[in-house]
Amino acid sequence: MTKKILLSVFLLPAVMTFAQQYGGMWIPTELNEKEMKDLGLKISAKDIFNPQKASIKDAVVQFNGGCTAEIISPKGLLLTNHHCGFGQIQAHSTVQNDLLSNGFWAKNTEGELPNPGVTVDFIVDIKEVSNQILEGTDNLTEPELSKQIAKNIEIYKNSQKIEPYQSISVKSMYYGNKFYAYTIETYKDIRLVGAPPQSIGKFGSDTDNWVWPRHTGDFSMFRIYAGKDNKPAEYSKDNIPYVPKHFLPVSIKDKNENDFTFVFGFPGRTTEYLPAIAVEKIMKEIDPARIAVRDVALKTLDEKMRTDDATRIQYSAKYASVANYWKKWIGEVEGLKKSNAVEKKVMYEGSLVAKNHEVKTTLDQLNKLYNDQAPFALNNAYYSETLRNAETLMLANLYYNYITSVEAGRMDDKGTTAFKSRLTSFYKDYNAELDAKVTAKLLALYSNKTAAQFLPAGFEKYKNEAQNIQSIEEISKNSIITGRTEVNSASLSKDIEKAFSNQDKLIKTLKKDPVYQLFVSMRDTYTTKADPQFTSLQTKIDALQKTFMAQQMATDKDRKFFPDANSTLRVTYGKVKGSSPRDAVSYNYQTHLAGVLEKYVPGDYEFDVPKKLIDLYNKKDFGNYKDKTGDVPVGFTATNHTTGGNSGSPALDANGNLVGLNFDRQWEGTMSDINYDPRFSRNIMVDTKYILFIIDKYADSKWLIDEMKVVK
Numbered sequence: 001m002t003k004k005i006l007l008s009v010f011l012l013p014a015v016m017t018f019a020q021q022y023g024g025m026w027i028p029t030e031l032n033e034k035e036m037k038d039l040g041l042k043i044s045a046k047d048i049f050n051p052q053k054a055s056i057k058d059a060v061v062q063f064n065g066g067c068t069a070e071i072i073s074p075k076g077l078l079l080t081n082h083h084c085g086f087g088q089i090q091a092h093s094t095v096q097n098d099l100l101s102n103g104f105w106a107k108n109t110e111g112e113l114p115n116p117g118v119t120v121d122f123i124v125d126i127k128e129v130s131n132q133i134l135e136g137t138d139n140l141t142e143p144e145l146s147k148q149i150a151k152n153i154e155i156y157k158n159s160q161k162i163e164p165y166q167s168i169s170v171k172s173m174y175y176g177n178k179f180y181a182y183t184i185e186t187y188k189d190i191r192l193v194g195a196p197p198q199s200i201g202k203f204g205s206d207t208d209n210w211v212w213p214r215h216t217g218d219f220s221m222f223r224i225y226a227g228k229d230n231k232p233a234e235y236s237k238d239n240i241p242y243v244p245k246h247f248l249p250v251s252i253k254d255k256n257e258n259d260f261t262f263v264f265g266f267p268g269r270t271t272e273y274l275p276a277i278a279v280e281k282i283m284k285e286i287d288p289a290r291i292a293v294r295d296v297a298l299k300t301l302d303e304k305m306r307t308d309d310a311t312r313i314q315y316s317a318k319y320a321s322v323a324n325y326w327k328k329w330i331g332e333v334e335g336l337k338k339s340n341a342v343e344k345k346v347m348y349e350g351s352l353v354a355k356n357h358e359v360k361t362t363l364d365q366l367n368k369l370y371n372d373q374a375p376f377a378l379n380n381a382y383y384s385e386t387l388r389n390a391e392t393l394m395l396a397n398l399y400y401n402y403i404t405s406v407e408a409g410r411m412d413d414k415g416t417t418a419f420k421s422r423l424t425s426f427y428k429d430y431n432a433e434l435d436a437k438v439t440a441k442l443l444a445l446y447s448n449k450t451a452a453q454f455l456p457a458g459f460e461k462y463k464n465e466a467q468n469i470q471s472i473e474e475i476s477k478n479s480i481i482t483g484r485t486e487v488n489s490a491s492l493s494k495d496i497e498k499a500f501s502n503q504d505k506l507i508k509t510l511k512k513d514p515v516y517q518l519f520v521s522m523r524d525t526y527t528t529k530a531d532p533q534f535t536s537l538q539t540k541i542d543a544l545q546k547t548f549m550a551q552q553m554a555t556d557k558d559r560k561f562f563p564d565a566n567s568t569l570r571v572t573y574g575k576v577k578g579s580s581p582r583d584a585v586s587y588n589y590q591t592h593l594a595g596v597l598e599k600y601v602p603g604d605y606e607f608d609v610p611k612k613l614i615d616l617y618n619k620k621d622f623g624n625y626k627d628k629t630g631d632v633p634v635g636f637t638a639t640n641h642t643t644g645g646n647s648g649s650p651a652l653d654a655n656g657n658l659v660g661l662n663f664d665r666q667w668e669g670t671m672s673d674i675n676y677d678p679r680f681s682r683n684i685m686v687d688t689k690y691i692l693f694i695i696d697k698y699a700d701s702k703w704l705i706d707e708m709k710v711v712k
Contacts, residue, residue: 023562024560028049029049039573048264048656051125060569060649062266062567064119066268068649069648071224072658072708073707075707077223077707077708079219082216082217082220083320084220085192088113088115089220092113095313098313102197103200105193106192109223112193114235119190124184124185126182130177133156134152157170165232166185169182178563189236189239190224191223202606204606210328210670211667213587213588214635215591216635216686217690218686219691223241223242248652248656249711250658255627255633259576261573261652262651262652263642263646264649265646268643275545277370285377286381289382289449301434332670335668336671341677345675366544369544376537379454382450390439392515393518393522395515399516403510432476432493433476436469436475437472440468454529487499565643574639575639579668587637590687597617623696623697624712633690637666638685639678641676647662647663648662648663649661659685659687659688666681
């Protein structure tokens with residue numbers, strides 16, 4: 001095994017630099033400019049991030065707290081993924097006016113649609129503040145360590161002079177070995193400008209998700225609005241389009257294999273520096289448990305969504321969200337196995353121990369802790385995923401937290417109003433009868449897969465799925481939580497205000513509710529028999545992981561370390577490249593419109609194609625957007641190290657021009673969150689030529705093209 005692993009490292013393609021052997025999500029103030037220029041970068045690191053003057057960072061924003069977006073015009077025009085804007089597109093959709101199916105294109109700024117609550121965040125500055133945040137923490141252990149760090153963070157934030165519309169966020173890096181402060185500006189008036197129909201924006205849907213070759217036009221367009229002083233402002237019809245410090249020119253030049261690219265965005269979470277034992281547990285136990293729960297939920301939802309349009313619209317965003325990581329975890333498990341991730345970690349740990357014997361002590365302790373935690377961690381995976389995917393139990397959890405807050409005197413009128421608003425939003429997209437089936441099936445899975453010590457008394461009755469479907473439906477029909485039975489002469493799902501008119505009666509009725517009591521039995525068992533042990537061991541693991549991280553950085557002097565992703569602004573770079581993920585299988589780096597027609601299945605939920613797009617293809621009416629093949633390029637792959645949160649991130653060329661929109665990764669390489677392997681790890685991007693082709697030729701929205709600076 002050792003010989004095979006070493007051989008695979010030495011046979012990596014020549015274009016992969018040493019840094020890309022490990023991937024890289026770099027803090028933009030700490031870029032390796034020489035390495036980037038050696039790979040092909042033409043601009044300077046200051047052109048990418050400069051707090052003193054306009055730079056590319058001024059065109060890159062975090063979209064609504066989870067995705068990335070970029071400004072592509074001097075009028076605040078914003079580009080992100082279709083799946084990032086999906087919730088907003090859905091919110092504006094009805095059965096009569098189905099924007100998901102039909103698409104939406106404003107004809108001018110007056111036709112752009114407001115989206116209450118949606119925000120975008122600009123990063124104005126980044127500073128390392130490790131000395132200030134770690135002051136006075138020597139020799140402290142938990143919980144005193146966390147208290148002192150929290151105190152130091154508040155002292156630092158209070159010492160900074162910022163504008164009223166700015167905020168400061170201090171983030172831990174390298175498992176608490178370093179800290180960075182981010183100055184943030186938040187804009188709150190974000191309007192929907194355009195979105196293709198989901199037959200373009202979601203083409204391939206779940207079948208093609210995480211898969212290459214890909215033919216999805218995964219983009220949507222918004223616009224940032226500001227007050228008349230160009231500063232952040234709450235929504236107002238008097239607001240004006242935001243004038244950015246910088247916007248990205250859009251390139252429609254052809255791409256070639258080995259072209260330099262970099263992706264600028266907000267990757268969510270990676271764990272590249274875990275010990276081998278942790279990776280093994282994820283691969284063999286935790287991910288398979290999560291996959292099993294979501295597999296049941298998705299199959300049950302899909303059966304209904306395929307036969308009922310109202311359910312399809314109601315559940316489309318939720319289904320996509322659940323399916324996204326379900327498929328990712330499947331690919332992650334396969335990728336970890338295929339890339340020999342555990343074996344490589346073991347070898348690397350051996351090399352560290354050979355240089356620093358203190359590492360062995362740390363690893364021995366980590367191995368014991370992970371093995372001790374394993375049964376509790378597995379129960380945590382099944383329990384948390386069951387609650388996350390059985391919405392009826394999720395509702396019961398919300399009411400439990402509400403009742404607990406009321407009885408503890410922590411729920412004031414403002415809190416109750418916020419809670420009722422949350423419930424209204426939840427019930428809008430909740431089908432009690434459908435979720436009764438989901439809950440029934442998940443309870444059967446939970447009962448059969450969970451060790452007896454973690455099950456409530458009498459829970460064996462839920463082992464039979466068929467019986468559950470009948471019994472949970474009966475419980476659901478007799479529950480006020482589901483909204484199918486009234487309290488205070490009102491249904492919670494239809495008249496929140498009236499249902500809450502007598503709070504004491506509501507709480508008494510909730511406590512007797514069969515769904516509530518079912519949830520409480522599960523919660524009480526979990527919180528007494530699993531969670532304390534899981535959490536206690538995790539606290540010890542986290543402390544040792546900090547030590548292990550510091551030891552890796554101190555011992556391996558030849559390796560360049562980047563901090564794990566934590567939703568902060570990062571730069572990753574690589575080259576346009578195809579892949580050979582399996583024996584006798586080779587993928588080109590580029591897909592084309594012809595591939596869309598090859599996959600076309602009339603009327604299909606995932607592979608239908610709009611007639612107008614077919615007509616444009618048949619007429620070869622491609623305008624300026626075809627490439628050297630004579631066809632319109634749709635997507636391409638590169639070796640950039642991305643993850644969730646990078647959705648919507650700009651893919652830029654050597655000169656800082658927008659060439660693509662990041663939206664996915666290749667399934668064989670989704671393990672890059674844990675173990676980046678340059679042989680398999682590829683990010684997937686929508687080609688800017690396809691984006692502009694759809695806007696111009698399909699949507700007849702050339703007014704948007706005219707706003708942009710198009711590089712030919």
